[in-house]
Amino acid sequence: MRTGISELASRLRKREISAVELTKTYINNIEKLNPTLNAYVHLTFDIALKAAEQADRMIKEDDAPLLCGIPMALKDNICTDGLPTTCCSKILDGFKPYYDATAWEKLKARGAVLLGKTNMDEFAMGSTSETSCYGAPLNPINTAYVTGGSSGGSAAVVCADLAVYSLGSDTGGSIRQPASFCGVVGLKPTYGAVSRYGLIAYGSSLDQIGPLTTSVKDAAIVFDAIKGGDKRDQTSVDHDYGASLAECLDRDVKGMRIGVAEEFFDGINPEIKSKIMEAVALFEKNGAIIENIRLPALKIALPVYYIIACAEASSNLGRYDGIRYGHRASSYTSIEDMIMKTRSEGFGDEVKRRIMLGTYVLSSGYYDAYYKKACLIREEINREFDAVFEKCDALIAPTAPNTAFPLNYKGASPVEIYLSDICTVPVNIAGIPAISVPCGEDSRGLPIGMQIIGNKFDEATVLQIANFYEQNSGIKAGVYEGGARA
């Protein structure tokens, strides 16, 4: 099993290793594997080594937080002052933000060592990371398969030990699904639990930053560090979680009420269903009360999600006009022509599709039939989840209906790819927290992920159940230790 944050922090404090030595080890791993995996798109080794030197000084002075000196990575849509942040889109080519995202600011203040920015679907729009303008990252478990998306690079760097942990963002499953495909842990916190300031917007009412790690405890440690209200994000909430969540993980599931909704299992690969049901049996054997519940509105959660997310995206991406940052068309006949050419050259096909769908559902004559209706059904989905959490502490579901797709999966149309988000989008629609934890592998050796879904701001229960499963199932993160397989 991979060394976790707590143990690395302990070794740093005992001077068994220095932060600079640890960082150099990771840089060597990256230099060896990243040319194959394409998991990082911007490397920040000079800054990492300076941060590591500073971390060593802080540790020497006995004044170091747990994350001090720990090498990590950020998704390329999280703003980093003076460092490239492109959302893996040509339209943001060369863009260097002039401020730090709050989540990164908090980690930096704790002495985090940033190794680089990770590959992702362009503007986080995709489920395979293949829409990146830098080409797809490869799944370290088997490089013939995708990492999932959109935080595919963030999952791959953790899986291949090219970072101790990473941050991703999750609008419709973009942390949990790649975590599932790469066999690592991915936490999507409650909407508002982590500031979105400096996260380049896709669907603002759905986006949330969260950690990808090799253990539930590490996910709790990172979440502890990045959570909290922020006056620069009016949708963030300064919720009182009480003690550190990482220190409250040890809880028995005895007497816990765990819900299983059949709607999450419609059309699921039988191998995945079987693994999830084995996990449910484990909880039951250990004293959890399993409740069979219904969430009928989940049947239409997918179109609700795509209508709302694309409507918000069409508005959010209106700012890319080639004037203030990024790519600009080189020849044009008017300002209008410049903007249209810049956007047409700068955005990839999937981003264009989503901007067009968003424009369509917000346009005159279609607004009521699509966008307004989607917002009303969103309320119904919220009510259904509220009712479920009246009688359940958490829900168990698959993270995805399938394991990783083969690279360049030609058979998949855009809509077929959208359908693969069926298990994750309801969580974003309702703004509730969920974690994906490794739950075994399929007959091809590809990781399967299990989702544990909780009530708003009840990350504690989600993490406790996940930790119980991790400790008692014998299944650890499917991390690949030996370098990418050809």
Added chain:
Amino acid sequence: MAVTKTEIEKLARLAKLSFSDEELERFTAEFDAIIAFADTINQSIEGGTEQIRSVGARMVPFEALRPDEVAPSLPNDKILSNVEGYNGFFSVERSKK
């Protein structure tokens, strides 16, 4: 409902995107499937969509809003540091002769 090329062209103008003829053909076909997918929002759900009621926009009470106070901001030169060739103006190609 089939989406026509004319509708796609209108949407593209609204979205400030332009497509070549070949792209337009492809997008029209793909968009048809995407709209069919979005239309599944109209399928009935158990318990009936008639249960779904308008809750209206969740308005923030006026008194809950913070006062609008001017606070220090980032300096202009920093904010405009990504503008190529910025010299007090945004330079673009001459478009009127």
